[in-house]
Amino acid sequence: MNLLAQADVPPLPHSLSFAGKSALVTGATGGLGWAASLHLAQRHIATLILTARTQKAGEAAKAALLVDPIVRTLPTQPTVLIYELDLARPSSVASFTSKILAEVPALDILLLNAGISTIEWQTTPETHTEQMFQVNFLSNALLCVRLLPLLRSSAAKSGAASHIALVGSRTQALHTYTKYPVPDTTSVFAFLNDRAHYRIQRYADSKLLVSMWVRELAKRTDASVVTVNDTCPGMVSTNLNTRQPWWLRGIMTVVNAVRGRTAGQAARSLINALSAGPETHGKTLGDFVIWQDRTRKKMEKRLWEETLGAAEELAPGSVQEAKLKD
Numbered sequence: 482m483n484l485l486a487q488a489d490v491p492p493l494p495h496s497l498s499f500a501g502k503s504a505l506v507t508g509a510t511g512g513l514g515w516a517a518s519l520h521l522a523q524r525h526i527a528t529l530i531l532t533a534r535t536q537k538a539g540e541a542a543k544a545a546l547l548v549d550p551i552v553r554t555l556p557t558q559p560t561v562l563i564y565e566l567d568l569a570r571p572s573s574v575a576s577f578t579s580k581i582l583a584e585v586p587a588l589d590i591l592l593l594n595a596g597i598s599t600i601e602w603q604t605t606p607e608t609h610t611e612q613m614f615q616v617n618f619l620s621n622a623l624l625c626v627r628l629l630p631l632l633r634s635s636a637a638k639s640g641a642a643s644h645i646a647l648v649g650s651r652t653q654a655l656h657t658y659t660k661y662p663v664p665d666t667t668s669v670f671a672f673l674n675d676r677a678h679y680r681i682q683r684y685a686d687s688k689l690l691v692s693m694w695v696r697e698l699a700k701r702t703d704a705s706v707v708t709v710n711d712t713c714p715g716m717v718s719t720n721l722n723t724r725q726p727w728w729l730r731g732i733m734t735v736v737n738a739v740r741g742r743t744a745g746q747a748a749r750s751l752i753n754a755l756s757a758g759p760e761t762h763g764k765t766l767g768d769f770v771i772w773q774d775r776t777r778k779k780m781e782k783r784l785w786e787e788t789l790g791a792a793e794e795l796a797p798g799s800v801q802e803a804k805l806k807d
């Protein structure tokens with residue numbers, strides 16, 4: 482018996498079925514994204530849209546799903562579509578969302594899973610923003626704004642709430658915003674993208690931004706139309722640490738061997754979040770339960786406004802279309 486192991490994630494209800502639904506999963510090439518896609522496929526999802534940074538990686542993920550023994554023997558195979566998406570590039574977010582809105586008639590579930598982790602300062606190629614700020618937070622927020630109208634119209638068609646679930650992390654408790662607050666007079670975006678203010682806890686900071694976004698988005702979205710939450714899967718053995726310096730990668734490999742959940746088990750938390758009820762709206766979950774919210778920050782409102790500004794810059798009119806104006 483491994484006394485250091487995390488508790489098992491509860492099993493999903495036997496009756497849980499996604500028959501007739503369509504879901505979009507970002508970062509579906511491996512780790513939690515692929516494992517969550519497999520759960521959806523095994524539970525009769527009708528259409529599964531997987532994103533990958535290259536078509537080739539997406540096709541490999543699709544092929545691996547379709548040979549799963551449970552999926553292979555389903556009476557109806559899911560339709561699996563691959564779309565390219567690179568969250569580090571706003572131009573990719575813009576062209577991806579335009580394609581989805583033009584080509585996909587209905588979307589019931591949006592699982593925003595793709596993310597990265599490193600302690601090192603690195604910037605994105607197009608906008609030179611700090612990469613975890615862009616990939617883990619901003620691009621996900623932009624996807625929410627752009628795809629919200631489609632999720633709303635799908636809820637009207639199906640008569641049931643659509644779902645947005647973001648993959649967050651309870652490591653957000655290690656955030657630095659209390660010790661190093663963003664000054665009231667400074668733009669949150671400018672502060673976080675200034676190397677002088679960079680801390681090695683940026684992963685935790687980026688996941689707190691995700692929870693802040695979820696809370697603000699939920700205030701402006703009816704839970705019976707689109708339920709929004711974020712969830713932490715615990716510590717999981719995946720490729721998440723491949724961007725870390727070699728010594729930290731080594732430590733994390735050992736820690737994960739002792740404590741890490743398998744992606745298949747941990748992905749049950751993602752499936753729980755994307756099928757959870759209105760009581761989870763605007764909340765951060767951990768292992769199927771609502772996690773204590775201790776991290777409300779003054780900067781939240783400013784973060785919201787600056788993010789809507791970025792959405793308008795990416796796609797003029799998108800904030801109005803998403804009905805997110807106060």
Ligand SMILES: NC(=O)c1ccc[n+]([C@@H]2O[C@H](COP(=O)([O-])OP(=O)(O)OC[C@H]3O[C@@H](n4cnc5c(N)ncnc54)[C@H](OP(=O)(O)O)[C@@H]3O)[C@@H](O)[C@H]2O)c1
Pocket residue numbers: 507508509510511512513514533534535538566567568569570594595596597598616648649650651713714715716717718719720721722
């Ligand atoms: N593992 C953990 O212990 C843990 C704990 C809490 C939360 N999480 C969160 O869980 C989520 C999934 O992580 P994971 O553990 O499954 O890690 P992973 O195995 O590294 O998978 C990450 C996925 O995100 C994709 N991705 C990375 N950068 C991207 C970009 N710029 N644009 C689009 N997609 C990109 C990757 O695609 P490529 O194949 O192209 O790299 C991959 O499909 C992340 O949000 C992570 O923060 C993980």
